Amino acid sequence: MQYQTPIEAVHGVNFWKKTDESVIVPPITEDTDSALGRKKIPKRIKGKNESPSKKKKKVRQESPTKVSREKRIIHCGRCGAVGHNSRKCSSIGVEIQRPPKKNKESSQPMLSQVID
Structure with missing residues (x-):
């Protein structure tokens, strides 16, 4: 089915016809953001001792x-420079500088050192 007269496209709000009718206002709701869309269905039914609303996040x-x-200041493990780590270091051929290993001294003496 076709219209007898063709429908012409309107190029924008500026070209709309002016009327004396009142401006249409959307319905007033308490909180417009929560009223939009589908209602949220709770994932589970809360128990007697649980609060009905979400808990606020605790401040750290x-x-x-x-x-x-x-x-914290980052130091490179290869060159020791400040501001980058060994992955982003430009001096690739240089070996990684590591502090010398500390010898662990056991708190218990070895059996061969025990004097009776």
Whole structure:
């Protein structure tokens, strides 16, 4: 089925016909963001002692046992320069500088050293 007169395309809002009708306003809701879309279905039914709403994330407190990586200076393991690590080091032929291994001293004396 075709229209008797062709429908002409309108190029934009500026070309719309002006009318005396009132402006259409969307319905007022309490929270427009939550009202949009489908309602969320809970994944599980919460127990008696559980709170009905989501728990807020706890603010991280500085722990005396954990060290943060913030404000740490990176040193290269090959050349010892500051600001990059051994993966990004430009001096490829240089061997990696490692501190000398410390000898572990056992707290218990060996059996051959025990004097009776």
